Amino acid sequence: MKMMTLLTLALAQPAASPPEPLEQKQQQALACVAVLAIVASEQERGVPAALDYPLLAERGATYAGLVGQQIMADSDRSREQVRDAMIAAVAERQTTAQAAADPDEALGSEMATCLPLLDAAVPPQPKPDLTQCAGMLQLAYEEVHDREGLSKTAQDLKTLASVLDSRARDQMRAEGLSGQESDILLTRSREAMLAEARERESAGQGSNLDFEHCFTLAAPEDKQRKYEH
Known part of the structure:
Protein backbone atom coordinates (compact mmCIF):
# COMPACT_ATOMS: atom_id res chain seq x y z
CA MET A 1 0.00 0.00 0.00
CA LYS A 2 2.82 2.36 0.85
CA MET A 3 4.42 1.76 -2.57
CA MET A 4 1.11 2.48 -4.33
CA THR A 5 0.79 5.72 -2.38
CA LEU A 6 4.27 6.81 -3.42
CA LEU A 7 3.55 5.99 -7.05
CA THR A 8 0.30 7.93 -6.92
CA LEU A 9 2.06 10.95 -5.47
CA ALA A 10 4.81 10.73 -8.07
CA LEU A 11 2.32 10.58 -10.92
CA ALA A 12 0.45 13.52 -9.46
CA GLN A 13 3.51 15.75 -9.72
CA PRO A 14 3.34 18.16 -12.65
CA ALA A 15 5.52 17.18 -15.60
CA ALA A 16 8.61 19.29 -16.14
CA SER A 17 7.83 22.02 -18.63
CA PRO A 18 9.83 21.92 -21.87
CA PRO A 19 12.56 24.54 -22.19
CA GLU A 20 11.85 27.74 -24.06
CA PRO A 21 12.75 27.64 -27.77
CA LEU A 22 16.27 28.72 -28.54
CA GLU A 23 16.88 32.15 -29.99
CA GLN A 24 17.80 32.41 -33.66
CA LYS A 25 21.44 33.13 -32.82
CA GLN A 26 21.61 30.02 -30.65
CA GLN A 27 19.94 27.91 -33.33
CA GLN A 28 22.50 29.14 -35.87
CA ALA A 29 25.35 28.27 -33.52
CA LEU A 30 23.94 24.77 -33.03
CA ALA A 31 23.55 24.36 -36.79
CA CYS A 32 27.20 25.33 -37.24
CA VAL A 33 28.29 22.87 -34.56
CA ALA A 34 26.52 20.19 -36.58
CA VAL A 35 27.96 21.28 -39.93
CA LEU A 36 31.51 21.48 -38.57
CA ALA A 37 31.17 18.07 -36.90
CA ILE A 38 29.95 16.49 -40.14
CA VAL A 39 32.77 18.03 -42.18
CA ALA A 40 35.36 17.01 -39.57
CA SER A 41 34.08 13.43 -39.71
CA GLU A 42 34.26 13.42 -43.51
CA GLN A 43 37.78 14.84 -43.39
CA GLU A 44 38.86 11.94 -41.19
CA ARG A 45 37.42 9.58 -43.81
CA GLY A 46 39.24 11.40 -46.61
CA VAL A 47 36.16 12.72 -48.44
CA PRO A 48 37.60 15.06 -51.13
CA ALA A 49 34.95 17.78 -50.81
CA ALA A 50 35.51 17.99 -47.05
CA LEU A 51 39.25 18.35 -47.53
CA ASP A 52 38.63 21.63 -49.35
CA TYR A 53 38.13 23.20 -45.92
CA PRO A 54 40.49 23.81 -43.00
CA LEU A 55 40.95 20.79 -40.76
CA LEU A 56 38.18 21.03 -38.21
CA ALA A 57 38.51 18.17 -35.71
CA GLU A 58 40.27 20.13 -32.96
CA ARG A 59 38.86 23.62 -33.48
CA GLY A 60 35.38 22.27 -34.22
CA ALA A 61 35.34 20.36 -30.94
CA THR A 62 36.45 23.47 -29.06
CA TYR A 63 33.74 25.50 -30.77
CA ALA A 64 31.11 22.91 -29.86
CA GLY A 65 32.17 23.10 -26.22
CA LEU A 66 31.97 26.89 -26.20
CA VAL A 67 28.55 26.89 -27.85
CA GLY A 68 27.26 24.29 -25.42
CA GLN A 69 28.46 26.23 -22.40
CA GLN A 70 26.93 29.45 -23.71
CA ILE A 71 23.56 27.85 -24.40
CA MET A 72 23.50 26.24 -20.96
CA ALA A 73 24.26 29.60 -19.36
CA ASP A 74 21.73 31.56 -21.42
CA SER A 75 18.83 29.10 -21.55
CA ASP A 76 19.12 27.13 -18.29
CA ARG A 77 19.29 23.92 -20.29
CA SER A 78 21.14 20.97 -18.81
CA ARG A 79 24.24 19.47 -20.35
CA GLU A 80 22.16 16.49 -21.48
CA GLN A 81 19.57 18.73 -23.14
CA VAL A 82 22.25 20.63 -25.03
CA ARG A 83 23.91 17.37 -26.07
CA ASP A 84 20.59 16.07 -27.37
CA ALA A 85 20.03 19.33 -29.26
CA MET A 86 23.44 18.97 -30.93
CA ILE A 87 22.72 15.37 -31.92
CA ALA A 88 19.36 16.43 -33.35
CA ALA A 89 21.05 19.25 -35.27
CA VAL A 90 23.53 16.80 -36.82
CA ALA A 91 20.69 14.49 -37.86
CA GLU A 92 18.78 17.43 -39.36
CA ARG A 93 21.80 18.60 -41.37
CA GLN A 94 22.42 15.09 -42.67
CA THR A 95 18.80 14.79 -43.78
CA THR A 96 18.97 18.20 -45.46
CA ALA A 97 22.17 17.26 -47.29
CA GLN A 98 20.68 14.01 -48.56
CA ALA A 99 17.67 15.88 -49.94
CA ALA A 100 19.74 18.64 -51.59
CA ALA A 101 20.08 18.64 -55.37
CA ASP A 102 23.77 19.54 -55.00
CA PRO A 103 25.06 18.51 -51.53
CA ASP A 104 28.49 20.09 -52.08
CA GLU A 105 26.93 23.43 -53.01
CA ALA A 106 24.63 23.28 -49.99
CA LEU A 107 27.60 22.49 -47.76
CA GLY A 108 29.56 25.38 -49.26
CA SER A 109 26.73 27.77 -48.45
CA GLU A 110 26.59 26.59 -44.84
CA MET A 111 30.35 26.68 -44.42
CA ALA A 112 30.41 30.25 -45.75
CA THR A 113 28.29 31.13 -42.72
CA CYS A 114 29.94 28.86 -40.17
CA LEU A 115 33.65 29.36 -40.87
CA PRO A 116 33.59 33.06 -39.88
CA LEU A 117 31.76 32.14 -36.67
CA LEU A 118 34.37 29.47 -35.97
CA ASP A 119 37.26 31.85 -36.68
CA ALA A 120 35.76 34.48 -34.37
CA ALA A 121 35.21 32.04 -31.50
CA VAL A 122 38.30 29.86 -31.99
CA PRO A 123 40.89 31.82 -34.00
CA PRO A 124 43.15 29.62 -36.12
CA GLN A 125 46.70 29.19 -34.88
CA PRO A 126 49.51 30.91 -36.79
CA LYS A 127 50.77 28.86 -39.72
CA PRO A 128 54.43 27.84 -39.56
CA ASP A 129 56.61 28.41 -42.61
Missing part, protein backbone atom coordinates in the same frame (compact mmCIF):
# COMPACT_ATOMS: atom_id res chain seq x y z
CA LEU A 130 58.56 25.76 -44.50
CA THR A 131 61.64 26.10 -42.31
CA GLN A 132 59.60 25.77 -39.12
CA CYS A 133 57.67 22.81 -40.50
CA ALA A 134 60.88 21.05 -41.51
CA GLY A 135 62.09 21.44 -37.93
CA MET A 136 58.76 20.43 -36.38
CA LEU A 137 58.49 17.23 -38.41
CA GLN A 138 62.11 16.32 -37.74
CA LEU A 139 61.59 16.78 -34.00
CA ALA A 140 58.36 14.78 -34.18
CA TYR A 141 60.17 11.97 -36.00
CA GLU A 142 62.97 11.90 -33.41
CA GLU A 143 60.47 11.80 -30.54
CA VAL A 144 58.47 8.94 -32.06
CA HIS A 145 61.63 7.07 -33.08
CA ASP A 146 63.00 7.28 -29.53
CA ARG A 147 59.72 5.87 -28.23
CA GLU A 148 58.77 3.32 -30.90
CA GLY A 149 61.85 2.70 -32.99
CA LEU A 150 61.41 2.72 -36.76
CA SER A 151 57.65 2.18 -36.59
CA LYS A 152 55.25 2.98 -39.43
CA THR A 153 54.48 6.34 -37.83
CA ALA A 154 58.18 7.10 -37.45
CA GLN A 155 58.83 6.20 -41.09
CA ASP A 156 55.98 8.44 -42.26
CA LEU A 157 57.25 11.34 -40.18
CA LYS A 158 60.78 10.82 -41.47
CA THR A 159 59.52 10.92 -45.07
CA LEU A 160 57.53 14.10 -44.46
CA ALA A 161 60.46 15.71 -42.65
CA SER A 162 62.71 14.92 -45.63
CA VAL A 163 60.21 16.40 -48.08
CA LEU A 164 59.89 19.59 -46.06
CA ASP A 165 63.63 19.86 -45.54
CA SER A 166 64.17 19.55 -49.30
CA ARG A 167 61.51 22.16 -50.08
CA ALA A 168 62.89 24.53 -47.45
CA ARG A 169 66.36 24.20 -48.97
CA ASP A 170 64.96 24.81 -52.46
CA GLN A 171 63.30 27.96 -51.20
CA MET A 172 66.49 29.18 -49.54
CA ARG A 173 68.48 28.41 -52.67
CA ALA A 174 66.02 30.46 -54.69
CA GLU A 175 66.60 33.30 -52.24
CA GLY A 176 70.34 33.12 -52.89
CA LEU A 177 71.47 31.27 -49.77
CA SER A 178 74.25 28.70 -49.92
CA GLY A 179 73.95 25.13 -48.72
CA GLN A 180 75.97 25.95 -45.62
CA GLU A 181 73.76 28.93 -44.81
CA SER A 182 70.70 26.73 -45.24
CA ASP A 183 72.18 24.17 -42.84
CA ILE A 184 72.74 26.87 -40.24
CA LEU A 185 69.22 28.29 -40.56
CA LEU A 186 67.55 24.87 -40.38
CA THR A 187 69.62 23.87 -37.36
CA ARG A 188 68.87 27.12 -35.56
CA SER A 189 65.18 26.76 -36.35
CA ARG A 190 65.07 23.24 -34.89
CA GLU A 191 66.95 24.32 -31.77
CA ALA A 192 64.66 27.31 -31.24
CA MET A 193 61.53 25.22 -31.70
CA LEU A 194 62.80 22.53 -29.35
CA ALA A 195 63.60 25.11 -26.68
CA GLU A 196 60.18 26.73 -27.08
CA ALA A 197 58.41 23.35 -26.98
CA ARG A 198 60.15 22.45 -23.72
CA GLU A 199 59.30 25.83 -22.23
CA ARG A 200 55.63 25.53 -23.18
CA GLU A 201 55.50 21.94 -21.95
CA SER A 202 56.87 22.97 -18.56
CA ALA A 203 54.11 25.59 -18.41
CA GLY A 204 51.47 22.99 -19.29
CA GLN A 205 50.84 24.50 -22.72
CA GLY A 206 50.72 22.95 -26.15
CA SER A 207 52.12 24.30 -29.38
CA ASN A 208 50.86 27.70 -30.48
CA LEU A 209 51.40 26.86 -34.16
CA ASP A 210 49.11 25.10 -36.62
CA PHE A 211 50.99 21.80 -36.87
CA GLU A 212 48.47 20.42 -39.37
CA HIS A 213 49.57 23.09 -41.87
CA CYS A 214 52.89 21.28 -42.21
CA PHE A 215 51.13 18.29 -43.77
CA THR A 216 49.64 20.62 -46.37
CA LEU A 217 53.09 22.03 -47.18
CA ALA A 218 54.40 18.48 -47.56
CA ALA A 219 51.58 17.38 -49.88
CA PRO A 220 52.13 17.00 -53.65
CA GLU A 221 51.22 20.08 -55.65
CA ASP A 222 48.16 18.43 -57.21
CA LYS A 223 46.79 17.66 -53.75
CA GLN A 224 46.99 21.16 -52.36
CA ARG A 225 43.70 21.98 -50.70
CA LYS A 226 41.40 24.85 -51.47
CA TYR A 227 41.96 26.38 -48.05
CA GLU A 228 45.37 26.37 -46.45
CA HIS A 229 45.29 24.67 -43.05
Whole structure:
Protein backbone atom coordinates (compact mmCIF):
# COMPACT_ATOMS: atom_id res chain seq x y z
CA MET A 1 0.00 0.00 0.00
CA LYS A 2 2.82 2.36 0.85
CA MET A 3 4.42 1.76 -2.57
CA MET A 4 1.11 2.48 -4.33
CA THR A 5 0.79 5.72 -2.38
CA LEU A 6 4.27 6.81 -3.42
CA LEU A 7 3.55 5.99 -7.05
CA THR A 8 0.30 7.93 -6.92
CA LEU A 9 2.06 10.95 -5.47
CA ALA A 10 4.81 10.73 -8.07
CA LEU A 11 2.32 10.58 -10.92
CA ALA A 12 0.45 13.52 -9.46
CA GLN A 13 3.51 15.75 -9.72
CA PRO A 14 3.34 18.16 -12.65
CA ALA A 15 5.52 17.18 -15.60
CA ALA A 16 8.61 19.29 -16.14
CA SER A 17 7.83 22.02 -18.63
CA PRO A 18 9.83 21.92 -21.87
CA PRO A 19 12.56 24.54 -22.19
CA GLU A 20 11.85 27.74 -24.06
CA PRO A 21 12.75 27.64 -27.77
CA LEU A 22 16.27 28.72 -28.54
CA GLU A 23 16.88 32.15 -29.99
CA GLN A 24 17.80 32.41 -33.66
CA LYS A 25 21.44 33.13 -32.82
CA GLN A 26 21.61 30.02 -30.65
CA GLN A 27 19.94 27.91 -33.33
CA GLN A 28 22.50 29.14 -35.87
CA ALA A 29 25.35 28.27 -33.52
CA LEU A 30 23.94 24.77 -33.03
CA ALA A 31 23.55 24.36 -36.79
CA CYS A 32 27.20 25.33 -37.24
CA VAL A 33 28.29 22.87 -34.56
CA ALA A 34 26.52 20.19 -36.58
CA VAL A 35 27.96 21.28 -39.93
CA LEU A 36 31.51 21.48 -38.57
CA ALA A 37 31.17 18.07 -36.90
CA ILE A 38 29.95 16.49 -40.14
CA VAL A 39 32.77 18.03 -42.18
CA ALA A 40 35.36 17.01 -39.57
CA SER A 41 34.08 13.43 -39.71
CA GLU A 42 34.26 13.42 -43.51
CA GLN A 43 37.78 14.84 -43.39
CA GLU A 44 38.86 11.94 -41.19
CA ARG A 45 37.42 9.58 -43.81
CA GLY A 46 39.24 11.40 -46.61
CA VAL A 47 36.16 12.72 -48.44
CA PRO A 48 37.60 15.06 -51.13
CA ALA A 49 34.95 17.78 -50.81
CA ALA A 50 35.51 17.99 -47.05
CA LEU A 51 39.25 18.35 -47.53
CA ASP A 52 38.63 21.63 -49.35
CA TYR A 53 38.13 23.20 -45.92
CA PRO A 54 40.49 23.81 -43.00
CA LEU A 55 40.95 20.79 -40.76
CA LEU A 56 38.18 21.03 -38.21
CA ALA A 57 38.51 18.17 -35.71
CA GLU A 58 40.27 20.13 -32.96
CA ARG A 59 38.86 23.62 -33.48
CA GLY A 60 35.38 22.27 -34.22
CA ALA A 61 35.34 20.36 -30.94
CA THR A 62 36.45 23.47 -29.06
CA TYR A 63 33.74 25.50 -30.77
CA ALA A 64 31.11 22.91 -29.86
CA GLY A 65 32.17 23.10 -26.22
CA LEU A 66 31.97 26.89 -26.20
CA VAL A 67 28.55 26.89 -27.85
CA GLY A 68 27.26 24.29 -25.42
CA GLN A 69 28.46 26.23 -22.40
CA GLN A 70 26.93 29.45 -23.71
CA ILE A 71 23.56 27.85 -24.40
CA MET A 72 23.50 26.24 -20.96
CA ALA A 73 24.26 29.60 -19.36
CA ASP A 74 21.73 31.56 -21.42
CA SER A 75 18.83 29.10 -21.55
CA ASP A 76 19.12 27.13 -18.29
CA ARG A 77 19.29 23.92 -20.29
CA SER A 78 21.14 20.97 -18.81
CA ARG A 79 24.24 19.47 -20.35
CA GLU A 80 22.16 16.49 -21.48
CA GLN A 81 19.57 18.73 -23.14
CA VAL A 82 22.25 20.63 -25.03
CA ARG A 83 23.91 17.37 -26.07
CA ASP A 84 20.59 16.07 -27.37
CA ALA A 85 20.03 19.33 -29.26
CA MET A 86 23.44 18.97 -30.93
CA ILE A 87 22.72 15.37 -31.92
CA ALA A 88 19.36 16.43 -33.35
CA ALA A 89 21.05 19.25 -35.27
CA VAL A 90 23.53 16.80 -36.82
CA ALA A 91 20.69 14.49 -37.86
CA GLU A 92 18.78 17.43 -39.36
CA ARG A 93 21.80 18.60 -41.37
CA GLN A 94 22.42 15.09 -42.67
CA THR A 95 18.80 14.79 -43.78
CA THR A 96 18.97 18.20 -45.46
CA ALA A 97 22.17 17.26 -47.29
CA GLN A 98 20.68 14.01 -48.56
CA ALA A 99 17.67 15.88 -49.94
CA ALA A 100 19.74 18.64 -51.59
CA ALA A 101 20.08 18.64 -55.37
CA ASP A 102 23.77 19.54 -55.00
CA PRO A 103 25.06 18.51 -51.53
CA ASP A 104 28.49 20.09 -52.08
CA GLU A 105 26.93 23.43 -53.01
CA ALA A 106 24.63 23.28 -49.99
CA LEU A 107 27.60 22.49 -47.76
CA GLY A 108 29.56 25.38 -49.26
CA SER A 109 26.73 27.77 -48.45
CA GLU A 110 26.59 26.59 -44.84
CA MET A 111 30.35 26.68 -44.42
CA ALA A 112 30.41 30.25 -45.75
CA THR A 113 28.29 31.13 -42.72
CA CYS A 114 29.94 28.86 -40.17
CA LEU A 115 33.65 29.36 -40.87
CA PRO A 116 33.59 33.06 -39.88
CA LEU A 117 31.76 32.14 -36.67
CA LEU A 118 34.37 29.47 -35.97
CA ASP A 119 37.26 31.85 -36.68
CA ALA A 120 35.76 34.48 -34.37
CA ALA A 121 35.21 32.04 -31.50
CA VAL A 122 38.30 29.86 -31.99
CA PRO A 123 40.89 31.82 -34.00
CA PRO A 124 43.15 29.62 -36.12
CA GLN A 125 46.70 29.19 -34.88
CA PRO A 126 49.51 30.91 -36.79
CA LYS A 127 50.77 28.86 -39.72
CA PRO A 128 54.43 27.84 -39.56
CA ASP A 129 56.61 28.41 -42.61
CA LEU A 130 58.56 25.76 -44.50
CA THR A 131 61.64 26.10 -42.31
CA GLN A 132 59.60 25.77 -39.12
CA CYS A 133 57.67 22.81 -40.50
CA ALA A 134 60.88 21.05 -41.51
CA GLY A 135 62.09 21.44 -37.93
CA MET A 136 58.76 20.43 -36.38
CA LEU A 137 58.49 17.23 -38.41
CA GLN A 138 62.11 16.32 -37.74
CA LEU A 139 61.59 16.78 -34.00
CA ALA A 140 58.36 14.78 -34.18
CA TYR A 141 60.17 11.97 -36.00
CA GLU A 142 62.97 11.90 -33.41
CA GLU A 143 60.47 11.80 -30.54
CA VAL A 144 58.47 8.94 -32.06
CA HIS A 145 61.63 7.07 -33.08
CA ASP A 146 63.00 7.28 -29.53
CA ARG A 147 59.72 5.87 -28.23
CA GLU A 148 58.77 3.32 -30.90
CA GLY A 149 61.85 2.70 -32.99
CA LEU A 150 61.41 2.72 -36.76
CA SER A 151 57.65 2.18 -36.59
CA LYS A 152 55.25 2.98 -39.43
CA THR A 153 54.48 6.34 -37.83
CA ALA A 154 58.18 7.10 -37.45
CA GLN A 155 58.83 6.20 -41.09
CA ASP A 156 55.98 8.44 -42.26
CA LEU A 157 57.25 11.34 -40.18
CA LYS A 158 60.78 10.82 -41.47
CA THR A 159 59.52 10.92 -45.07
CA LEU A 160 57.53 14.10 -44.46
CA ALA A 161 60.46 15.71 -42.65
CA SER A 162 62.71 14.92 -45.63
CA VAL A 163 60.21 16.40 -48.08
CA LEU A 164 59.89 19.59 -46.06
CA ASP A 165 63.63 19.86 -45.54
CA SER A 166 64.17 19.55 -49.30
CA ARG A 167 61.51 22.16 -50.08
CA ALA A 168 62.89 24.53 -47.45
CA ARG A 169 66.36 24.20 -48.97
CA ASP A 170 64.96 24.81 -52.46
CA GLN A 171 63.30 27.96 -51.20
CA MET A 172 66.49 29.18 -49.54
CA ARG A 173 68.48 28.41 -52.67
CA ALA A 174 66.02 30.46 -54.69
CA GLU A 175 66.60 33.30 -52.24
CA GLY A 176 70.34 33.12 -52.89
CA LEU A 177 71.47 31.27 -49.77
CA SER A 178 74.25 28.70 -49.92
CA GLY A 179 73.95 25.13 -48.72
CA GLN A 180 75.97 25.95 -45.62
CA GLU A 181 73.76 28.93 -44.81
CA SER A 182 70.70 26.73 -45.24
CA ASP A 183 72.18 24.17 -42.84
CA ILE A 184 72.74 26.87 -40.24
CA LEU A 185 69.22 28.29 -40.56
CA LEU A 186 67.55 24.87 -40.38
CA THR A 187 69.62 23.87 -37.36
CA ARG A 188 68.87 27.12 -35.56
CA SER A 189 65.18 26.76 -36.35
CA ARG A 190 65.07 23.24 -34.89
CA GLU A 191 66.95 24.32 -31.77
CA ALA A 192 64.66 27.31 -31.24
CA MET A 193 61.53 25.22 -31.70
CA LEU A 194 62.80 22.53 -29.35
CA ALA A 195 63.60 25.11 -26.68
CA GLU A 196 60.18 26.73 -27.08
CA ALA A 197 58.41 23.35 -26.98
CA ARG A 198 60.15 22.45 -23.72
CA GLU A 199 59.30 25.83 -22.23
CA ARG A 200 55.63 25.53 -23.18
CA GLU A 201 55.50 21.94 -21.95
CA SER A 202 56.87 22.97 -18.56
CA ALA A 203 54.11 25.59 -18.41
CA GLY A 204 51.47 22.99 -19.29
CA GLN A 205 50.84 24.50 -22.72
CA GLY A 206 50.72 22.95 -26.15
CA SER A 207 52.12 24.30 -29.38
CA ASN A 208 50.86 27.70 -30.48
CA LEU A 209 51.40 26.86 -34.16
CA ASP A 210 49.11 25.10 -36.62
CA PHE A 211 50.99 21.80 -36.87
CA GLU A 212 48.47 20.42 -39.37
CA HIS A 213 49.57 23.09 -41.87
CA CYS A 214 52.89 21.28 -42.21
CA PHE A 215 51.13 18.29 -43.77
CA THR A 216 49.64 20.62 -46.37
CA LEU A 217 53.09 22.03 -47.18
CA ALA A 218 54.40 18.48 -47.56
CA ALA A 219 51.58 17.38 -49.88
CA PRO A 220 52.13 17.00 -53.65
CA GLU A 221 51.22 20.08 -55.65
CA ASP A 222 48.16 18.43 -57.21
CA LYS A 223 46.79 17.66 -53.75
CA GLN A 224 46.99 21.16 -52.36
CA ARG A 225 43.70 21.98 -50.70
CA LYS A 226 41.40 24.85 -51.47
CA TYR A 227 41.96 26.38 -48.05
CA GLU A 228 45.37 26.37 -46.45
CA HIS A 229 45.29 24.67 -43.05
